[in-house]
Amino acid sequence: MARYTGPKSRIARKFREPIFGPDKALERKNYPPGMHGPNKRRGKQSEYSVQLQEKQKVKYTYGVLERQFENLFHRASAAQGITGENLLKLLEARLDNVVYRLGIAPTRSGARQLVGHKHITVNGEVVNIASYTVKPGDVVAVREKSKSLEAISTSVAGRRVNKYSWFEWDAANLTGKLINYPNRDEIPENIKENLIVELYSK
Incomplete structure (x- = not known):
């Protein structure tokens, strides 16, 4: 599929x-x-x-x-x-989801596109695999050449400060560090x- x-x-x-x-x-x-x-009758x-x-x-x-x-x-x-x-x-540790949670992209699909187009680095190295697993201590950042992209600057401008407690965010350098994996009650999705x-x- x-x-x-x-x-x-x-x-x-x-x-x-x-x-x-x-x-x-x-x-x-x-x-x-x-x-x-x-009005459609839907069975149990x-x-x-x-x-x-x-x-x-x-x-x-x-x-x-x-x-x-x-x-x-x-x-x-x-x-x-x-x-x-x-x-x-x-699922939360996937690179595309981390980029979305950090506010670098407004949606997960947008984050997946940024990763695929090599705009994102992990620990200083470009990673273009959306399913890459980010580990506690890893630093996810916007590539230096990509910091001027309008899509990124617009998304970051609308970012809420410290929205997710399991990240450290450096607004000046557009970098985020995964401190730890979130607890179940911290994940907002209704799952x-x-x-x-x-x-x-x-």
């Missing part, structure tokens, strides 16, 4: 959550898309359907493909601790990771 590039509002309405950010279409039509609109979802939908929501939220997601889950289950929380920590664990446990 290729990465989704279709209408984001349709996906947000499918899950009834603004998973790609504020969405006026979702605010106007807070019901699933389809020709019958809000099976347990499997609920679990699968939660997994799909997480994949869309973080922009992860199926095989990547499976690999992350296996890494999470092999690590010490709670599998669901480990999974979310691994029921236990449903995903149950899905893979079948």
Whole structure:
């Protein structure tokens, strides 16, 4: 399956959550898309359907493909601790997500583009792999030649100070350091990771 590039509002309405950010279409039509609109009678979802939908929501939220997601889950289950929380920590540690959390890009897809176009460095080295795992102590920065890019300067200008406590941010040099992986209650996304664990446990 290729990465989704279709209408984001349709996906947000499918899950009834603004998973790609504020969405006026979702605010106007807070019901699933389809020709019958809000009047369509929808049967009760099976347990499997609920679990699968939660997994799909997480994949869309973080922009992860199926095989990547499976690999992350296996890494999470092999690590010490709670599998669901480990999974979310691994997703949060992806380079594209870190760039987004730091405010260098306004969206995860925008962050993925910056990484792919070699505008981002990790510990001084250019890294163009969006799925690269950032570790505590790593310093993520905007490449010197890229600091004047309008997309980056506009995003950073709208950045909230110390929005995420697990980062140190240097506004003058456009660098951010991952202090530690976030605790579960610090991750703002509305995700029921236990449903995903149950899905893979079948």
